[in-house]
Amino acid sequence: MSVMFINDLVDALNQFGVCVKLFADDVKVYIRVLNNCDVQQLQRALDALANWEDVWQLSRPISVSKCSVVNIGKSSVPLSSLHIRNNVLNITKIGIDLGITVIDDLKPRAHINSAVTKAHQRANAILLCFLSRNIDMLKSAFIVYVRPFLEYNSVVWSPYYKQDIEAIERVQRRFSKRSRGLKEFTYEERLKFLGWPTLEFRRLNNDLLWSYKILFGLVHLNSDHFFKLSPNQTRGHGFKLYKQFSSSNADNVGKK
Secondary structure, eight states, rough: HHHHTOOOTTHHTTTOOOOOEEEEEEEEEEEOOSHHHHHHHHHHHHHHHHHHHHTTTTTSOOOOGGGGGEESSSOSSTTTTTTTTTTTTTEEEEETTTTEEETTOOSSSHHHHHHHHHHEEEEEEEEHHOOOHHHHHHHHHHHHHHHHHHHHHHHHHHOOOOHHHHHHHHHHHHHHHTTTTTSOOOOHHHHHHHHHOOOHHHHHHHHHHHHHHHHTTTSSGGGGGGGGEOOOOOOSOHHHHHOOSSSSSSTTTTTO
8 A cells, every 4th residue: 555545544534533553554543432422433433444445446445354443441332333344343352563462451461472482482493403502603693583572662561470571581591591501500690691681671771761762752752641750859850750550551541
């Protein structure tokens, strides 16, 4: 789908009060649903999407079979009537958004399990396929071919349950233990020899870097959508953050 086709799609859908995100030829449309009126607004946007297809006479129609609805949060408003050209959209609890597995409660375990499985497979393949046991070469192979599975967009899904943190760390722990001459050392000693930090530390460092960029306007994101400054600041700098309590992962979805 060319850019000239899709450029005006955002304007065509925004007039119905929905939010639209585009990436290449993928379109994500979402709205905060509080009542049936919100569902009707979303349906009008879907109707406008079908009309936009007619106006541009696309040679490849919208692939309705690849479209689905994910209800994030605890809304009890039924969404089963949403459709595109009389094709009712499938309602699912899980979806893939730019390589991130998203489930309706926004817990990251499904994505972590998938990433860890792929990372273990890739790490095992490196150790099986590489005839050389040169440490520097194996280190480079792990960094290039395994780490990306475990760190891609980690600021979105960074784990907070100990089980998930340990599952991710286990990939690096096992790989380092199977490296020549390091089996008898502790994990901390192996990391020191390899010059690696823990994966948990790398995620924390990445989180802090992105927090800084967002807070100081170095990226095109509104810091008010992510952070609140602490109201009680008697000393030190003026950028101390206030941690707002949430009873679930999806408490604040759609509020901004």
